[in-house]
Amino acid sequence: MGRFFALLLLPILLFGSLVKPFKWNDGESFLTFLERKKLPLSLYYNLDKEDQKLTEDIPYNANCQMVVDDKKFIQQILIPVNDELQLQIFLTPKRRYDIRVVPIVTQEYTETLYVPIQTLPYDDIVKLTGSKNLASEFVKMFKGKVDFRKGFKKGDPIVLVYTQKYRLGKPFSMPEVHGAMVEINGKKVTVYRHADGRFYDEKGAQYEKFLFKIPINNPRITSGFTKSRYHPVLHCYRAHAGVDFGARPGTPILATGDGRISFAGSSRGYGNTIKIRHSNGLISLYAHQKSFRAGIHNGSVVKQGExxxxxxxxxxxxxxxxxxxxxxxxxxxNPLSVMKKTTEGFSGKERKVFLAIRDKMDAKFRKILQQKPVRKPYFDFHETYYVDSQTFKPKPF
Ligand SMILES: [Zn+2]
Structure with a gap:
């Protein structure tokens, strides 16, 4: 209800205006962005603390849109902070700029993909779906299990079952793969996503080898990870890009996994912050620190638990x-989705749940392999869109 009401208050501005897509500059702060666009800095300072912190999480290369009128006057700017929420800078009826956090409108479809390998799985998947994210998810899932550079014959099948979001007609954000199968020289290799969100093989053995540990002893979670939550009291959308652990000042912070420190310094929102780059490519972040341990600096190599x-x-x-x-x-x-599990393998009720997921997915794989559905190569034909300021729905220009 609150959301609907908020949308009604939006000014309708789009007659004669044009949507200009742009990418968020790597490393640019929200304040310097406002300065560069000659927008009032109060837009930042009027945000509350949580939303100010969110501006530090705008992904580099984020696909943003600016709506300008025929006199090149900025009417509206949309900047995604994750795949569910975006910052909206807009003109009020009194012709003053305001800012708020609004949901990103996407369409979501569960899709199946059948790919007879022609060149390399990565290239074949991109050609058919237009999604580099899906292709790299696929490659990541089979890393260490299947060597695609050798051993496959042209025409060996790949099957993928996944949910993909679309925004402005294009695949948007990371797809969620539910199951995948490859058959190389008649040998099948399968991966399944269990109810816990992690990948397992047909026997229920976990795929991911690199596992992290909670970065604090006796953890007490005071706030969880969320991409988008409607706050019933504040009547606004909130996101939280991490997990908060309540602890006394001075409590030691432990490296969640082996890695190299890629940042140790201060940022406005996060205060004294350390980032660690791990060998599997993930980066962990530790914010609001009182101080760093002596000897910890940019480039330091750290061990898990240090x-x-x-x-x-x-x-x-x-x-x-x-x-x-x-x-x-x-x-x-979500940091908790990559933390080490205390149990290895499934037993009891959880095993039953996994076997049901697996058998259902296997039935899907069989059906797709039989039907061999042909998919037309993805063709990106819309360059520019209007974004309706009331519904946020895209309209081809
Ligand atoms: Zn937090």
């Missing part, structure tokens, strides 16, 4: 805690 710093209250923080983030590229993911 003390890197101490819990504090620096930056935009409302009390001592550790804000712990995990990033795949510039995208925040």
């Amino acid at each position: 003390i890197i710093g101490y819990v504090g209250n620096s930056g935009l923080s409302s009390g001592p805690h550790l804000h712990f983030g995990m990033y795949s590229g510039s995208t925040a993911i």
Whole structure:
């Protein structure tokens, strides 16, 4: 209800205006962006702490849109902070700029893909779907299990079952793969996503080898990870790009996994912050620290469980805690989804659930292999869109 009401208040501005897509500059801060566009800096300072912190999580290369009128006057700017929420800068009826957090409108479809390998799986998947994200997810899933550079015959099949979001007619954000199968020289290799969100083989053995540990002893979670949550009291959308652990100031912070420190310094929102790049490509972040451990600096190599710093209250923080983030590229993911599980393999009720998921997926694989559905290569024909300021729905220009 609150959401619908908020949309009604939006000004209708789009007659005679044009949507200009642009990419968020790597490393640009929200304040310098406002300065560069000659927009009032109060747009940033009027945001509350949580939303100010969000601006530091705008993914580099994020696909943004600017709506300008025929006199090149900025009417509206949309900047995604994750795949569900975006910052909207807009003109009020009094012709003043305002800002708020609004949902990103996407269409979501569960799709199946059948690919007879022609060149390389990555290239074949991109050609058919237009999604580099889907192709790299696929490659990641079979890494270490299948060597696609040798051994396959032309025509060997790949089957993928996944959910893909579309925004402005294009694949948007990371697809969620539910299951995948390759057959190489008659040998099948399968991967299934279990109810816990992780990938397993047909026997229920976990795929991911690299596992992280909670970065604090006796953890107490005070705020979880969320991409988009409607706040019933504040009547606004909130996102939280990490997990908060409540702890006393000075509590040691531990490296979640082996890696190399890629940032140790101060940022406005996150205060004293350390980032660690891990060998599987993920980056962990530890914010609001009181201080770093002596000897910890940019480039330091750390081991899992090693003390890197101490819990504090620096930056935009409302009390001592550790804000712990995990990033795949510039995208925040739920850190808890990559933490080490205490149990290995399934038993009891969980095993039953897994077997049901697996058998259902196997039936899908069989059906797709029989039907061999032909998909036309993806063709990207829309260059520019209007974004309706009331519904946020795209309209081809
Ligand atoms: Zn936090």
